[in-house]
Amino acid sequence: MKEKKFMTMDGNAAAAHIAYMFSEVAAIYPITPSSPMAENVDEWAAQGRKNMFGETVLVQEMQSEGGAAGAVHGSLQAGALTTTFTASQGLLLMIPNMYKIAGELLPTVFHVSARTLASHVLCIFGDHQDVMACRQTGFAMLAEGSVQEVMDLAGVAHLATIKSRVPFLNFFDGFRTSHEYQKVEVVDMEDLRPLVDMEALQGFRNRALSPMRPVMRGMAENPDVFFQHREACNSWYNGVEDIVSDYMDKISEITGRKYRPFSYYGAADAENIIICMGSACEAIREVIDYEAANGKKLGMINVHLYRPFSLKYLKEALPASVKRICVLDRTKEPGANGEPLYLDVKDALDELGLNNILVVGGRYGLGSNDTTPAQMLAVFENLALPQPKNHFTVGIVDDVTFTSLPVGEEIAMGGKGMFQAKFYGLGADGTVGANKNSVKIIGDTTDKYCQAYFSYDSKKSGGFTCSHLRFGDEPIHSTYLVTTPNFVACHVQAYLHMYDVTRGLQKGGTFLLNTIYEGEELVKFMPNKVKKYFADNNIEVYYINATKIAQEIGLGNRTNTILQSAFFRITGVIPVEKAVEEMKHFIVKSYGKKGEDVVNKNYAAVDRGGEYKMLEVDPEWSKLDISLSLGEGRGEVSEPAFVRLTPKTATSCQFLPSRKWQTAHGPAARRSSRNAVYRRLFPYGTQRTVSSATSAHTFVLTLASVRSFLTRKRKKGSWLLTLSS
């Protein structure tokens, strides 16, 4: 057994790493969040990297995704192994060519970082609406739920398409997997090369259009033969499931990680299981382990091979003990009686003679709505009810059509030695870049597993960013934001008043603030809520004036290296000397080209990262009054300006927890509804912008937003929310 080789990378890099090996041509038109795949391949090609056949990939950027798909089709017809990378609307533009490519049985892999589709609004974030819009094209579909799975299984898509001639759409969750940094075990070209079916590959090349082997293709057919020929593909599709299964076995041998077309995880005698696809499977896995520790026997089927949908391998994965199944779809198809995976599973069970199993379905995670263990716990709780809710949503509060499940408190998950950190920054302030370096430093210089995810809104530069870092002794399966951090750094002092930056910070945890204040002035600046949290939870509080230090060094507003250095020094996640050495190593790598001066300034930033101070937490802060009232002050309430525009539409309403809401959400909701919904309504605690689940329809957004300006009063033990005008 050869030594394992680890690298810290994101899902896009893992997919590009595999795709490069198998490609002779890549026709690209980069789109968020798939762009880095195309960019990586382009960069490697420019550097002369060789694919599995000793060639440099020919990369061609086209004028649109329609053109990219057409170029893929043409290139395949010419006998070149060709791939592309896309997502969302870009993938939709490829649909016409996908029918052609599949119809002509041309082997290719489209790597897709699944993203939602523009509907009521544009959204660059992740769900499965795009890939599900392609499930009828005749492409096989392979799904992965983590960076490691992308590394392990993307090759299966390439290998299986060559052998089966059926083209593959290989996908993983946009942002959550595509942009999550993980320390993963790398699959080498030498591991995969022996698995290529060279005879099938030669067959593909022999079928290339060539004056030497003249054939007619792509003609028109009439009603006399079209149907017969459309059916002639059946035997090729019938072969895919075993080819994929076989390659998964071979990959499992190489990696030691077991993969099946449908991978089962959980108790061998589970009665209630979830069937799901993509990154949420990792969170479900954590919940299964957590509940197993509580003596509950739960399970999950992680769907890797979604098309062709294999009854045989679904049956293989399904424990005989199963009585109830919840199918989770990360998509929404308005007007359908159920989402696609749900419909497929329902039919499959019936065809397997298992229609005694109760099946319900739900939607989750649309537009990268964070999918947490508490949500998955709620899904299992729903499934255990006498009459589980069907066609539910989880992760939002739907107080219009009452589809949502009640969700309890988040629970700290993760293996031994898990360290969780959050960094609040400003888009383009360098926080994200510094944190990427930090995980690489920790990943590359220690035995620790690490993960980094960066949440920012689509405004990007100048917008809100939050970096979520985890380090641990075991592989990290937490495919969601850090909700229970050990460490929080707030790089923008104003955020103390805008966001609930201390939320979830564990008792005895550490807080670092970048601020221009100190002493009494700092204490005066901090909101009562933050101070009370520090006192109540025994938080160690540090502060540093990185803004001033950066100016002194001559780095302008680039505080990132100073704060990164402070993070390493305060937390000691790795020895400080080692951290300093590695940070300086990365500075040379990142800024070396910009000259000695820039390098030296950053060196200085590393050194001066030690200039933080500790803030004495006054136990008296526990007694501070943090109740909110309208107009309490600029620091507590940020009133959206546009509310004032539309006073006519405002009405008052008793809002939560109304009897209707409680009835709709069942008895379990009563316990936690008030707290849960409060969090939902005021996601950042002091911010009063209510989620528009309260509006009848999103289209009238500015009208609906009137409702976001609320006053709250306790009245006879229930919350009364009154619109302000």
Next chain:
Amino acid sequence: MKEKKFMTMDGNAAAAHIAYMFSEVAAIYPITPSSPMAENVDEWAAQGRKNMFGETVLVQEMQSEGGAAGAVHGSLQAGALTTTFTASQGLLLMIPNMYKIAGELLPTVFHVSARTLASHVLCIFGDHQDVMACRQTGFAMLAEGSVQEVMDLAGVAHLATIKSRVPFLNFFDGFRTSHEYQKVEVVDMEDLRPLVDMEALQGFRNRALSPMRPVMRGMAENPDVFFQHREACNSWYNGVEDIVSDYMDKISEITGRKYRPFSYYGAADAENIIICMGSACEAIREVIDYEAANGKKLGMINVHLYRPFSLKYLKEALPASVKRICVLDRTKEPGANGEPLYLDVKDALDELGLNNILVVGGRYGLGSNDTTPAQMLAVFENLALPQPKNHFTVGIVDDVTFTSLPVGEEIAMGGKGMFQAKFYGLGADGTVGANKNSVKIIGDTTDKYCQAYFSYDSKKSGGFTCSHLRFGDEPIHSTYLVTTPNFVACHVQAYLHMYDVTRGLQKGGTFLLNTIYEGEELVKFMPNKVKKYFADNNIEVYYINATKIAQEIGLGNRTNTILQSAFFRITGVIPVEKAVEEMKHFIVKSYGKKGEDVVNKNYAAVDRGGEYKMLEVDPEWSKLDISLSLGEGRGEVSEPAFVRLTPKTATSCQFLPSRKWQTAHGPAARRSSRNAVYRRLFPYGTQRTVSSATSAHTFVLTLASVRSFLTRKRKKGSWLLTLSS
């Protein structure tokens, strides 16, 4: 009750007629078979026709269907009722905008003459692959199965979209419905105007983007609110089913024809039913009536409202007696475990607590594969088997993966006084145009119902055409080619040797041949098979030298009017004087602009259409040897030239009915397999081109076509088909 108004038109004209009333803007990019809808609307607009609101429709042709959909979106945002017409790949290019239009709840109707999608080859013909590729977009979907249904229900789509705000995709079968001429009862603008929800319409107009009412729309959203807003459409979708049902009731009141979201037809206590969508429902209806006469109780649910898929109205339609359901899908989704309607019905029944009903699914009619009563009978026969085949095909012989059902002989259907005629012509020889005139003449001047369908291949001009005409005293539901004609006209004498032109011609029927021969020479020219058929079936045979007459008149090769005149004179379907008058009336209408000379020449053609002669049928012809052997003569075997190119790939194979085939097709197949398959293999009798269901894969079409050159030998009672090289 006002007088019924009838007109003879095709489905495209019916859809355009309705669409025009409700449209202020039409953004178009015509594509077969939807082009005539856009062309009609364009023409009417040019003529200044007014819509329901007294306006002329603004028609704008764009640069592609992508542009047309974008223009629709923009026009809707500006508050104009907007529509478009498309099909196939054109519809696929609209998908991205469809998500936007649905997401923003903009009322529109896309009229689609459903067409297959280019996969292994291009095909311009009809099935539901295109509309099914849009079922996830959030558009409501309404389906019609006949020209009358298009006339009656297209308005429901327009009315319901205004009231519900959910956009509609209104579709009917490409070619079969879009290009079928039927005498239909016309729905007037005055019938529909009172049904418009003017308040909802005003709401739509008020929501238009305007500097007077500034709102933000089409923004980007982030993970914090996207999911909530995506779900906010639920209540709008929930409302659609009742709105559609309500409008159907109102339309039923006006027309006297009952429509429901799911329309049931058949025995109130049927146990075995078919669920289907589109024109095949009409053929199923005929089979149900035919079998009812045999004492069998069968039924059918005709799905009109496909999206939102309504459990409530499915339940309403379903007789309590139903035990078995066959769901027929006119689409194929390789890799899915079932086609869309099948999956929807399976889930719906389970959710309705009806999972004791056995459900199987099958595919039919891809690429306008003709869907006949015999096929639908085979579907009912399959459903009655102890273990009905699931995931079958019907209409082809699948001897590769053995999915197909065995199909028996075609049966003559149709109501009282049904007259069926077939006209074989050459593309652009005027046969089709003349027949369109003929049905209009018969439809407009008599109480008879009439139907005309024109089958031609995608070569169009210069290719093979066959006109299929039916006239009867009752509405005609035969949505398939004429298989049992009373009258056959062969306008091209060479076809006697190329196609089985007498096939299905009823005993005592009439045959008209356009030929340059007469007397002994004609008898010598005619193939034995044709002569024997005439003698065996007591056929009245006429011939005319229209080619010569046309030249004499100065019409060149335009024989159409002469042969049309001969048809009316020979058959006497309407009084000859009336026919002559009407033909001349149409000549003025068609050629008036071209001057008196052209009109007079065509008048002469009408008059000289009487110059046909009768051919004496010799009873001795019954004894003619019509067995086929390889190379029997140029007249009998048309050897495809390209077969000679690829001799290496030829192998011999015992073909039918092999034990494997029989096993796969069940006991019922044994009886009729030989005949049925023979017809399938040799669809035109003397033509030896075998359907490529025999090839392992269509992609190597020229290789597979080698197999088309076969010799046949009887061997021990089974057919031995040997490849010729």
